[in-house]
Amino acid sequence: MLWMTKLSGFFTNNMITNKIKDIQEQVGNDDRKVTGLSDALADPEFLIQCWVKIRSKQGALTPSTDGETLDGIDTEWFNRTAGGMRNGSFSFRPSRRVYIPKKSGGKRPLAIPSPRDKIVQEGMKQLW
Numbered sequence: 001m002l003w004m005t006k007l008s009g010f011f012t013n014n015m016i017t018n019k020i021k022d023i024q025e026q027v028g029n030d031d032r033k034v035t036g037l038s039d040a041l042a043d044p045e046f047l048i049q050c051w052v053k054i055r056s057k058q059g060a061l062t063p064s065t066d067g068e069t070l071d072g073i074d075t076e077w078f079n080r081t082a083g084g085m086r087n088g089s090f091s092f093r094p095s096r097r098v099y100i101p102k103k104s105g106g107k108r109p110l111a112i113p114s115p116r117d118k119i120v121q122e123g124m125k126q127l128w
Helices: 007-011 014-027 037-041 044-054 075-087 115-127
Strands: 096-101 107-112
Touching: 037 044, 037 075, 037 115, 044 075, 044 115, 075 115
Parallel strands: none
Antiparallel strands: 096 107
């Protein structure tokens, strides 16, 4: 996976960093109107930055309902996902539901999103 070795350049991409700084400055304005969020989120390079951030976290290789993981993701996925966000066709996949034990003896539901959906969620988190 030669393309993975090239990702370190994306992580410090000034264009993306400047977009995020512009958005953060807008958040500090009194009018509370922020523009450019969807453009930043629909940028494949920004999604790659999000992937770099979450790929080392525990659970990043947890399979989704269809068995997909972050392992083996390629640049085409980032381009397709960004395009889907731009044209409005992107949607999150159903989460896998498991039940984990509570200290009181019962069980509580826990939704495990698709690892690839986590990339988009991380982008939303960074822009917030």
